Each structure stands twice: as C-alpha cells, then as structure tokens.
Amino acid sequence: MTARFHNPVDTRFGWGSLQELAAITEHQNVAVVTFPEARDLGLVDRLQALLGERLVYVIEDVQPNPDVAQLRATYERFWQEAGDCHAVIAVGGGSAIDTAKALIVGTESGRFDELLALLASGKPFVPVRSKQLIAAPTTAGTGSEVTPWATIWDAANHKKYSLHLDCTWPKVAIIDPQLMLTVPASVTVSTGLDALSHALESIWNINANPLSDTFAISAIEDILECLPLLRRDLSSQELRSRMALAALKAGMAFSNTKTALAHSISYEMTLHYGLPHGIACSFTLPLVLGLAWGHDATRDKTLQRVFGPDLDKAQARLRAFLHSLDVKTEFADYGVTAEEAQVMIDFALQGARGKNFIGSRAA
Known part of the structure; x- marks a missing residue:
C-alpha cells in the first residue's frame, strides 16, 4: 500500500528565525494578529521594526479559544479597515493562529455570520477572497502553523x-524558539x-502511515524526556529549542492524519468544564492508549517502539509522566462521574475526530 505525505507549508526553524519575516514579506502590506501581552513583551515593537511601513494593521486582543462573540466584530473590522493587505502574520499560540485563519477567509458580504453559515453547513466551499497566512508560534504545542x-x-x-x-494552510511557518523564552511554566506544560x-x-x-509515524515517534520521545526538564529550567535555550522542534514534528505528523479520540473528548471537556485545551486533550491519553491497544498489529508495533510490549507498564509510564507535571488523569478529578464519562466517550467516538480512532471501528 502506498504511503502519502503532503505538507505545503514553507517551514523555517531556528533561534532568531523571526528575522526572516522582513524578506518573506518584501513588497507586501501585512496585518499582525497577536495576543494582549505581546506589546508589553516588546514583540509588537520588534515586528514594527522588522516590517516598517509594510505593517498596516495590528490586532492584539486575541483571547484563548477564539469565540464567535468576539470574533464577529474583529473579523468585520479587519475586512473594513485592512481588506487591502496582502498577508496576515499570526504571532502567538494556537488561539492567535486560529483567529488569523478565520480572519483570512473573506466572505462576499464581509460579514462574519456568512462565514459561520458556510461552516455550519459542513460542506466544502471556496472563499470569494482570502489572504496569505504566515504563522510564527510563541508556544511549543499548537501545530497550527503547519x-x-x-x-x-x-x-x-x-x-x-x-x-x-486550502487557503488556511499557512504559506510560511516560522518556528523561532526565542519567542518561547517568556512562556510561563503552566502554559509551557499545557502546550507541550x-x-x-x-x-x-x-x-x-x-x-x-510510516511517514507520519516517523515524525510522531521522534516527537513523543523528545517530549517525554524534554518537557519535565524544561519545566524546571524555563530559560534554557537548548530545551526551548528541543521542545519547539518536538512540537513541530508532532504538528507535521497530525497534519496528515488529523487528531483522534482524545481530542474529540477534549472538546466536550473544554465546552462544558472549562478545561484548557492542552490539559483537556492529554489527561485521557493513558485511557485512550488502553482503548487503542490490540486493534491493529501495525499500530501496536509503532506504539511499542516508544512504550515497550506491556500495556500496563505503558499506561503506568504515561500516567506517571502526566502526574509528574501535576496533571490529573481521571475524569473524576475534573468533576465528571463514571456514567458521564462513558456517555462523553461514546459521544466523542461518533465525532469526526473520534472516527479517526482505530478503536472506533470496534466501538
């Protein structure tokens, strides 16, 4: 069976690589989408110095988990005031990049509700206009840049x-670990x-497939080793770089597979229990590992390259890793009863991401 791997993003990785923005955006007017603390951190001034007069618009009030309540006004203001810019540069975590992806998809009316109606239909569509997207993550975790x-x-x-x-693939991703130096421990852990x-x-x-597996295995091994060390030494350039590369590899892996059951469960945990995304999609990993084990010999072999042949030991290792980062791993820890958890898992298996899970065929 032929394995296919496709990722169209021009990816730049390395300490200080944000400098490349100037050359990448030559002769283009650009808008920047970033997070509220970016100005106090000197990041907006740095972008202004890099881009000069080409920087024509700044959105700096991005909130976690971009919500329609805020996006509507931001979107319509962007298309009214910066509709003639060539590109949008997202500098921030997953929320900034996701916000930018929503902004670059132009509707005929310029109204956000028209975009929502297209998304709600569930049918593919080609936007009447769009902008190029350049993504520079400031956290090691989102994968949204690729x-x-x-x-x-x-x-x-x-x-x-x-x-x-097609237009929400970033044209360029700049992964500069230097941008991640100021990320606090809690966010470093959650995004990791x-x-x-x-x-x-x-x-x-x-x-x-074997190509996505190559990225995934390398990412898992790096994160299991690196994240606890980084949590204790947040100013380490070496550890920040290793974690940034691991997150990039994880992003490359799921750019071709999409996510699966743990993410499907996470959406309910975020919507109904307010759990931050990184925790919501990771606290069930030992449980989902157990549900995945034994359904597919090839998948088992891949998991065993990381965790060894014993499922109990594999789950215990993953659980201990999460506990070492102060992440609780039971539904009950988050106020969810056993009955509610089972309903949530069953519901998650029916979702688009749940159906990607190898165990869903036997569910």
Whole structure:
C-alpha cells in the first residue's frame, strides 16, 4: 500500500528565525494578529521594526479559544479597515493562529455570520477572497502553523466549528524558539502536552502511515524526556529549542492524519468544564492508549517502539509522566462521574475526530 505525505507549508526553524519575516514579506502590506501581552513583551515593537511601513494593521486582543462573540466584530473590522493587505502574520499560540485563519477567509458580504453559515453547513466551499497566512508560534504545542485546521468556539450555544480550507494552510511557518523564552511554566506544560497528544493521536489513527509515524515517534520521545526538564529550567535555550522542534514534528505528523479520540473528548471537556485545551486533550491519553491497544498489529508495533510490549507498564509510564507535571488523569478529578464519562466517550467516538480512532471501528 502506498504511503502519502503532503505538507505545503514553507517551514523555517531556528533561534532568531523571526528575522526572516522582513524578506518573506518584501513588497507586501501585512496585518499582525497577536495576543494582549505581546506589546508589553516588546514583540509588537520588534515586528514594527522588522516590517516598517509594510505593517498596516495590528490586532492584539486575541483571547484563548477564539469565540464567535468576539470574533464577529474583529473579523468585520479587519475586512473594513485592512481588506487591502496582502498577508496576515499570526504571532502567538494556537488561539492567535486560529483567529488569523478565520480572519483570512473573506466572505462576499464581509460579514462574519456568512462565514459561520458556510461552516455550519459542513460542506466544502471556496472563499470569494482570502489572504496569505504566515504563522510564527510563541508556544511549543499548537501545530497550527503547519496544519490547515482552526477551531472556532461558540460557548454560549455549546458549539464549535472546524475551519479547514486550502487557503488556511499557512504559506510560511516560522518556528523561532526565542519567542518561547517568556512562556510561563503552566502554559509551557499545557502546550507541550497538546503536542504530545498530537503525536500519539496521529499513531492510533486510521490515517496513519510510516511517514507520519516517523515524525510522531521522534516527537513523543523528545517530549517525554524534554518537557519535565524544561519545566524546571524555563530559560534554557537548548530545551526551548528541543521542545519547539518536538512540537513541530508532532504538528507535521497530525497534519496528515488529523487528531483522534482524545481530542474529540477534549472538546466536550473544554465546552462544558472549562478545561484548557492542552490539559483537556492529554489527561485521557493513558485511557485512550488502553482503548487503542490490540486493534491493529501495525499500530501496536509503532506504539511499542516508544512504550515497550506491556500495556500496563505503558499506561503506568504515561500516567506517571502526566502526574509528574501535576496533571490529573481521571475524569473524576475534573468533576465528571463514571456514567458521564462513558456517555462523553461514546459521544466523542461518533465525532469526526473520534472516527479517526482505530478503536472506533470496534466501538
């Protein structure tokens, strides 16, 4: 069977690589999407110095888990005030990059609700206009810089929308570990666990292949070793670089497989229990590892390259790793009863990401 791997993102990795923005955006007017603390950290001034007059618009009020309640006004203001810019540069975590992905998809009316209606239909569409996207993550975890997917939340109505079009693949990804030096311990852990989940989810996945496995295995091994060390030494350039590369590899892995059951469960945990995404998609990893084990000999072999042949020991290792980072691994720890958890798992298996899980065929 032929294995296929496709990723169209021009990816730049390395300490100080943000400098390449100037050359990448030559002769282009650009807008920047970033997070509220970016200005106090000197990041907005740095971008202004790199881009000069080409920087024509800045959005710096991105909130975690971009929600329609805020996105609507931001989107419509962007298309009214910066509709003639050539590219959008997202500098931040997954929320900044996801927000930028939503902004670059232009509707005929310029209204956000038109985009929501297209997403709600679940049918593929080609936007009437779009912008190029350049993504520079400031956290090691999202993977959004090398994938086309964005999640848009509607907390008021307990809904989420998944955006993925040809134009939402970033044109360029700049992974500069220097941007991650100021990330606090809690966010470093949460985003690092998101990356671990991406890598594992790409293995217990019906879309997995030997090429995605290569990225995933390397990412998992690096994260299991590196993340606890980085948590204790947040200013280490070497560890920040290793973690950034591991997260990039995890992103490359799931850019071809999509995520699976742990992420499907996470959406419910975030919507209904307010759990941060990185924790919501990682606390079930030992459980999902057990559900995945034994369904597919090839997938088992891949998992065993990381964890060895004993499932109990594999789950215990993963559980101990999460506990060492102060992440609790039982539904009950988050106020979910056993009955509610089972309902949530059954529901998650029916979701688009749940159906990617190798165990869903036997569910």
